[in-house]
Amino acid sequence: MQPPAREPLAQARQSAIHLEVRDQYASTDPDFVEWREGRREFTPDNRADWWEGWHDAVHAAVSRGVSVRRARVVSEPLTDYVRWEYAYALTNRAAGEDVRWLPRRKAKDLAIPAVDFWVFDGELVLFHHFSGDGALMEREYVTDAALAAWCTEAFEAIWQRATPHEEYKPVH
Numbered sequence: 001m002q003p004p005a006r007e008p009l010a011q012a013r014q015s016a017i018h019l020e021v022r023d024q025y026a027s028t029d030p031d032f033v034e035w036r037e038g039r040r041e042f043t044p045d046n047r048a049d050w051w052e053g054w055h056d057a058v059h060a061a062v063s064r065g066v067s068v069r070r071a072r073v074v075s076e077p078l079t080d081y082v083r084w085e086y087a088y089a090l091t092n093r094a095a096g097e098d099v100r101w102l103p104r105r106k107a108k109d110l111a112i113p114a115v116d117f118w119v120f121d122g123e124l125v126l127f128h129h130f131s132g133d134g135a136l137m138e139r140e141y142v143t144d145a146a147l148a149a150w151c152t153e154a155f156e157a158i159w160q161r162a163t164p165h166e167e168y169k170p171v172h
Contacts, residue, residue: 004139006057008120009068016061017155018070018118023079025134031104042090050088055095062096069098071158075111076103076171081134083172089165100162102172110157119151 009016013170026032031050034040058068070092085091089099118126125148129138142148 005118005126006054006139008118008124009061009124010059012061012120014065014121015067015157016069016118017122017152019113019151019155019158020037020070020085020116021112021114022073022116022130022134023054023075024081025071025079025130026136031088033082035087036080042087044090044094046155047094050091051094055091058092058095058097059131062164067098068096068107069155069159071102071155071162073102073107073158076105078170078172083170086168093165096121096140099165100159101165101170102158102162104134104156106161107158110161111154112158113151113154117151119148119155122152123148125151 005016005018025080031040034043040049062068072082072085078086086101092099116128116130118128120126123143123145125144127140127143128136128141131137
C-alpha cells in the first residue's frame, strides 16, 4: 500500500482538503472499540492519550500556513462510528484542522463523489478506496488537473453548506 496522507501533507504549500462520505469505517479500530465500550474519552485534558503522528503532521502543515479542512457528509441519526468521529474531531481541531459536517438530507442537490479523497494544493488527489465493511483497501494517488478541479469544486460546495464542528449538534 502506498504511503498515507502524511507525505503529501508534509509537502503541501497552501491547502489540503479532505472529504469523507462513509458512515462506517474499520469497526475494529482499537480507539473506536475503546470509545464504544466507554474506556476512551477525548478531552483537552487527556491530550497525551490521543496526540499522535497524524496530529503532528497536521500541526506542522498548519504552522507553515497550509489550510487543512475536513468535511464529512453523514447520515442522521449518526452511526456509532460517526459519533466516535464527532468525539474524535476535538483532536483534529486541536491539531489545526477545520472540520465541518453536512447531513445527507441537506445534500440532495449536490454532486458528491462516491469515494473519500484528499486534494493537496489543488493538484494531487488521494482517493481512499474502502471495502463494504469499511476496511481501507487502497490509496490511489492521481495527478490530473481536471479531476483535482472537479473534486475541489465538489468539496467547496459541500463546505459552503456544511455546519462548522463547534455549531453542529449531532442527531443520535
